[in-house]
Amino acid sequence: MNEHGQSRVEWTVVASGIGPLLLAATDQGLVSVTFHAEGAAREKALGRIEERFGVRPTESASDLLAGPIRALSAYFAGEPRDFALPLDWSLSSGFNRQVLRELATTVPYGTVVGYGTLAERVGSPGAAQAVGAAMGSNPLPVVVPCHRVVESDGGLGGFSGGLETKRRLLTLEGVLPEPLF
Known part of the structure; x- marks a missing residue:
């Protein structure tokens, strides 16, 4: 130990x-x-x-x-899923951990939330950029679904795994349509 x-x-x-x-x-x-x-x-x-x-x-x-x-x-494999796994939050702390825990428990499969809305949910209205930084520091992407956080104007925002990865995850969850080709 x-x-x-x-x-x-x-x-x-x-x-x-x-x-x-x-x-x-x-x-x-x-x-x-x-x-x-x-x-x-x-x-x-x-x-x-x-x-x-x-x-x-x-x-x-x-x-x-x-x-x-x-x-x-x-x-x-396409089975709708909210992950019910034990998580070790050791690689996150403070505001980032608070935001990530809120995300994990309140934004279900197949839905999205805005950076600003998530900031409001953790009691920090106006902290959309800080929420974006928390998403970028997420040590548990996919399981703690930072891909479900988008811009208020409907833009995808950033993503540590790359925007194509974010698009693919949101398509898998039915948030975005399948590409035409």
Whole structure:
């Protein structure tokens, strides 16, 4: 057990409808989802986890990751899903954590919310840009659905996984139409 009370941190890379995802979990729950999990992106994510927990994550798909792997597989197979997974919020804190928890519990599958509306929900009207920063720092994208946060004028806004990834997730959830070609 390390100084953070974690006895283990495990990771694996899984295929998804938006490319390879690195999933990492602790005994507390899923702690990280990383887009485009190849090469430098994978190493950066593992380094961040190692820095936070003081232990190098072990590559494994044991019981810690079985639930998240099943849930994400079902999600990408088109089964409407709000993720009922244990989450470890260790990679988020303060305002960002507050916003992400609000997002995770109040914006269901197939819906969207504006940055400003989410700011109001956490008691910080006028903090739309700070909400955008919280979305960009989300350590659990897809599971904590930052892709569901959009601009008030209907624009997609930004997305750490890239706008094409955001479009694909919103299309999967039926928010956007399938492309014509």
